[in-house]
Amino acid sequence: MFKDVAFGQYYPVNSPVHRLDARVKLLLTILFVVSIFFIRTYFGFMLTAAVLLVTILLARLPILSVLKSVRGILLIVAITAIINLFFIKEGEVLVQSGAIVITKTGVHTTIKMVLRLVLLISGASLLSLTTTPVQLADGLESLMAPLKLVRVPVRDIAMIMSIALRFIPTLFEETNKIIAAQKARGASFDTGGLLSRVKAMLPVLIPLFVNSFRRADELAFAMDARCYNATDKRTKMKKAKLGFGDLAAVLFIAGYFTVILLERYYFPTVGINIDVAIFGGLL
Amino acid sequence: MSAIEISNLSFVYSPKTPNEKQALKNINLSVEEGTFLGIVGATGSGKSTLIQHLNGLIKPQDKKRMSVVVNGMSAADRKTLKKLRFEVGMVFQYPEYQLFEDTVAKDVAFGPKNMKLEKDEIDRRVRRALEVVGLDYDKFAIRSPFDLSGGEKRRVAIAGVIAMQPKILVLDEPVAGLDPIGRKEILALVKKLQKEVSPTVIIVSHNMDDMAELADRIVALKDGEIIADGTPKRVFCNRRLIKEAGLDLPTATSLTDMLISRGVKLPNDIVTMAELARELGAALRRKLSVSASEEYEDREDFKEYDGGCGSEYDDRYEAGGCEYGEASDEGEERWDGEDENV
Numbered sequence: 001m002f003k004d005v006a007f008g009q010y011y012p013v014n015s016p017v018h019r020l021d022a023r024v025k026l027l028l029t030i031l032f033v034v035s036i037f038f039i040r041t042y043f044g045f046m047l048t049a050a051v052l053l054v055t056i057l058l059a060r061l062p063i064l065s066v067l068k069s070v071r072g073i074l075l076i077v078a079i080t081a082i083i084n085l086f087f088i089k090e091g092e093v094l095v096q097s098g099a100i101v102i103t104k105t106g107v108h109t110t111i112k113m114v115l116r117l118v119l120l121i122s123g124a125s126l127l128s129l130t131t132t133p134v135q136l137a138d139g140l141e142s143l144m145a146p147l148k149l150v151r152v153p154v155r156d157i158a159m160i161m162s163i164a165l166r167f168i169p170t171l172f173e174e175t176n177k178i179i180a181a182q183k184a185r186g187a188s189f190d191t192g193g194l195l196s197r198v199k200a201m202l203p204v205l206i207p208l209f210v211n212s213f214r215r216a217d218e219l220a221f222a223m224d225a226r227c228y229n230a231t232d233k234r235t236k237m238k239k240a241k242l243g244f245g246d247l248a249a250v251l252f253i254a255g256y257f258t259v260i261l262l263e264r265y266y267f268p269t270v271g272i273n274i275d276v277a278i279f280g281g282l283l
Numbered sequence: 284m285s286a287i288e289i290s291n292l293s294f295v296y297s298p299k300t301p302n303e304k305q306a307l308k309n310i311n312l313s314v315e316e317g318t319f320l321g322i323v324g325a326t327g328s329g330k331s332t333l334i335q336h337l338n339g340l341i342k343p344q345d346k347k348r349m350s351v352v353v354n355g356m357s358a359a360d361r362k363t364l365k366k367l368r369f370e371v372g373m374v375f376q377y378p379e380y381q382l383f384e385d386t387v388a389k390d391v392a393f394g395p396k397n398m399k400l401e402k403d404e405i406d407r408r409v410r411r412a413l414e415v416v417g418l419d420y421d422k423f424a425i426r427s428p429f430d431l432s433g434g435e436k437r438r439v440a441i442a443g444v445i446a447m448q449p450k451i452l453v454l455d456e457p458v459a460g461l462d463p464i465g466r467k468e469i470l471a472l473v474k475k476l477q478k479e480v481s482p483t484v485i486i487v488s489h490n491m492d493d494m495a496e497l498a499d500r501i502v503a504l505k506d507g508e509i510i511a512d513g514t515p516k517r518v519f520c521n522r523r524l525i526k527e528a529g530l531d532l533p534t535a536t537s538l539t540d541m542l543i544s545r546g547v548k549l550p551n552d553i554v555t556m557a558e559l560a561r562e563l564g565a566a567l568r569r570k571l572s573v574s575a576s577e578e579y580e581d582r583e584d585f586k587e588y589d590g591g592c593g594s595e596y597d598d599r600y601e602a603g604g605c606e607y608g609e610a611s612d613e614g615e616e617r618w619d620g621e622d623e624n625v
Contacts, residue, residue, distance in 0.1 A: 180375065182393075183340060184444075185393055185443060188397075203383045207380055
């Protein structure tokens with residue numbers, strides 16, 4: 001039943017991007033996402049796509065795996081596109097029939113909006129494709145460290161996150177086992193109306209909850225037995241270290257961000273219309 | 284007609300992906316009704332995949348070439364699937380983790396209810412199933428299954444399968460995680476179930492001692508293939524094969540090997556403790572009668588033991604002889620281990 005559910009989309013290959021420090025990847029992903037919102041011109045989008053492509057190639061990911069994550073938001077993209085296309089009434093009118101008006105500004109805005117969303121999701125998915133959930137949790141813990149000053153239990157939050165991530169596959173496995181056991185007693189999960197299907201899930205959900213509580217209890221004991229929380233400062237077995245690759249990545253994305261800022265704030269003030277310069281009469 | 288007929292069965296997990304794994308390779312197996320079959324094999328040898336084919340939880344991947352037929356029903360046939368599942372009672376590992384109802388009686392009734400039986404019949408079956416597994420109906424029926432002890436929970440779970448009155452009973456590691464007394468009780472229960480409810484029993488186990496003692500026939504799996512098939516004596520005496528399969532010898536067999544290597548004259552096909560006790564007794568007696576027979580002739584207890592066991596070579600023992608072997612050797616040894624853990 002849950003055979004096709006993929007949890008976490010980590011794509012296990014050894015690449016320079018995979019080896020980057022999770023903290024660096026987190027921050028750079030945020031920077032990348034922010035910069036996408038600064039983009040105004042087609043030039044900016046092209047540059048972003050190029051940066052993305054270079055990163056994908058460096059990460060040795062199949063393009064398909066990145067596009068898969070875009071598939072999940074296709075509906076949102078389509079709705080946004082339709083709204084933009086039909087409801088923007090400014091600018092030169094291209095098509096008009098009855099209540100439907102499509103303007104040149106509308107078309108441009110729509111294309112840019114679609115590009116923005118697709119690039120945004122692709123960029124964000126790169127993070128989860130190249131970073132294991134555990135690395136991510138560790139990275140987040142490290143980044144949230146300053147919050148300790150205002151008494152946020154950063155370490156516990158990070159521990160909760162890693163435990164939750166760790167137990168997703170276990171719970172899936174367990175669910176499958178319970179489903180098999182109840183099926184063996186003649187339960188059926190794919191017949192009848194909605195209500196009877198929901199009811200049919202009870203023999204699965206109840207043992208699943210009971211077992212989760214039992215497991216949580218056992219885990220708590222095990223952690224206690226290993227003196228979790230006995231000392232204020234816990235050391236790490238795998239300590240993340242910043243390397244040359246991290247520096248290169250920071251410079252790469254920072255360079256990209258600078259160009260995007262120039263594109264938005266500098267070029268217009270000095271009267272450069274970069275899109276016209278590149279695409280000419282096409283627009 | 285055999286109860287179970289499996290031919291050319293292979294199974295691949297996640298085919299055509301990097302995680303592809305061949306779990307079963309060209310399995311051919313037929314099991315006669317009334318057999319007590321033990322399936323042994325190291326972790327990942329395909330035991331669980333194999334037994335899940337028996338009630339259609341996993342379907343043959345290639346319907347033309349492979350077939351799994353149980354009591355005349357094909358496991359690939361959707362129409363008879365439900366009937367098949369009621370005829371093959373499947374008790375999974377740690378079955379107590381699958382209990383879900385608020386009372387024991389309701390949980391045991393889940394299977395019969397799915398069979399769409401009359402209410403009277405359901406009640407009758409629940410009562411009978413609980414009695415067969417050794418739980419007093421009046422005492423346990425209205426209790427919550429979550430308040431019971433580990434061994435009791437397991438009995439309730441087994442009762443839930445027994446209540447469907449399956450013709451074939453399949454148990455995956457039925458004694459895993461139980462204490463020595465619990466183990467003994469559950470194994471005795473399985474024997475009883477074979478007599479009273481399900482004539483054909485299939486057990487998957489890591490415990491070679493239990494298998495040697497209970498099973499009529501052993502099938503050993505390695506990497507998804509059957510590498511041995513025969514009586515416990517035939518399979519377990521092939522020491523090289525058992526080692527190759529990543530299994531342990533029965534305690535009695537390895538103990539025999541140790542004794543033989545120290546010069547005790549014993550047959551090398553001993554697989555149960557009772558057998559070993561008897562053979563060892565005979566060997567001792569031979570030795571003693573040569574050196575100082577007179578002295579021991581007077582001792583009552585020695586004579587008694589001799590009389591209880593007999594010296595004939597036979598697969599069946601009288602109850603007294605069996606009990607003696609288990610209580611003195613197996614029981615004590617296990618308890619020691621338990622204490623260390625605590």
